[in-house]
Amino acid sequence: MRHQLIVALIAFSLICGYGCQPESGVEHDAVLMTVGQRELRQDEFNRAYRVYRAAYGASQEEDPTVERASKLRFIQQLADQLVLLEYAHDIGVEISAEGLDNAVEDIRAEYPDDLFEQMLLENAINFHDWKESLRVRYVIDKLVRQELASNVQITEEDIAHYYENQASDQLSERSTTEGEAADQVDQMIIEQLRRQKTEEAYAPWMEDLKNRYPVKIDQTVVKQIIANNGVSEDGGEGRVR
Numbered sequence: 161m162r163h164q165l166i167v168a169l170i171a172f173s174l175i176c177g178y179g180c181q182p183e184s185g186v187e188h189d190a191v192l193m194t195v196g197q198r199e200l201r202q203d204e205f206n207r208a209y210r211v212y213r214a215a216y217g218a219s220q221e222e223d224p225t226v227e228r229a230s231k232l233r234f235i236q237q238l239a240d241q242l243v244l245l246e247y248a249h250d251i252g253v254e255i256s257a258e259g260l261d262n263a264v265e266d267i268r269a270e271y272p273d274d275l276f277e278q279m280l281l282e283n284a285i286n287f288h289d290w291k292e293s294l295r296v297r298y299v300i301d302k303l304v305r306q307e308l309a310s311n312v313q314i315t316e317e318d319i320a321h322y323y324e325n326q327a328s329d330q331l332s333e334r335s336t337t338e339g340e341a342a343d344q345v346d347q348m349i350i351e352q353l354r355r356q357k358t359e360e361a362y363a364p365w366m367e368d369l370k371n372r373y374p375v376k377i378d379q380t381v382v383k384q385i386i387a388n389n390g391v392s393e394d395g396g397e398g399r400v401r
Contacts, residue, residue, distance in 0.1 A: 192235070193240040194376045202381050209234055211283060227387045233381065239375045242255060242368060245296065246373050248303045255298045263298060264291055312357045314350050322349055
């Protein structure tokens with residue numbers, strides 16, 4: 161899990177504009193998308209996508225149709241992330257330097273010897289860039305908690321409905337639990353319901369943000385990105401909005 165977090169942050173650091181330079185000339189430096197004052201270039205996407213594929217073990221011989229869909233999906237994920245960052249900036253959501261330093265130390269403490277540094281080195285990412293990408297992730301997490309999770313209300317009816325839909329053996333186990341243990345179970349249920357309601361609220365909230373912060377995506381660059389997959393460009397399914 162921690163390894164995936166490290167690699168995911170590495171991928172994100174490649175698309176946030178933190179000192180990344182085009183790796184093979186101007187032809188790969190076209191702007192893929194723009195959100196407010198933020199830009200994501202084709203070269204940054206390509207580098208991020210390679211790390212993303214490596215992190216999840218994608219095969220080099222992956223079916224072209226699957227590869228094409230994967231790239232389109234990744235483009236949309238990055239567009240959503242840039243929208244969230246622009247909104248967070250506008251409403252002043254940030255992470256303190258002390259909080260970020262503590263988070264860095266917590267992560268590094270879980271790696272023996274110099275394994276943490278080795279992982280960064282293997283992916284050609286310096287520590288400063290990785291730390292900045294961690295800050296970005298924490299900003300987005302804080303934004304979601306502030307705007308969605310903290311506003312979720314869990315009612316007695318929600319809890320009762322949860323128990324009504326559980327298997328009989330789970331209900332029997334809960335009925336025999338007493339005292340502090342029962343309170344812990346109730347708290348776990350509340351947190352589970354809170355996560356569920358937050359997830360349900362996320363899609364319409366995100367859609368509203370994308371209307372307020374429109375993403376401009378150059379479809380010509382999108383076609384260049386997926387051109388090597390050997391898949392026809394006909395039809396609207398390959399269009400990223």
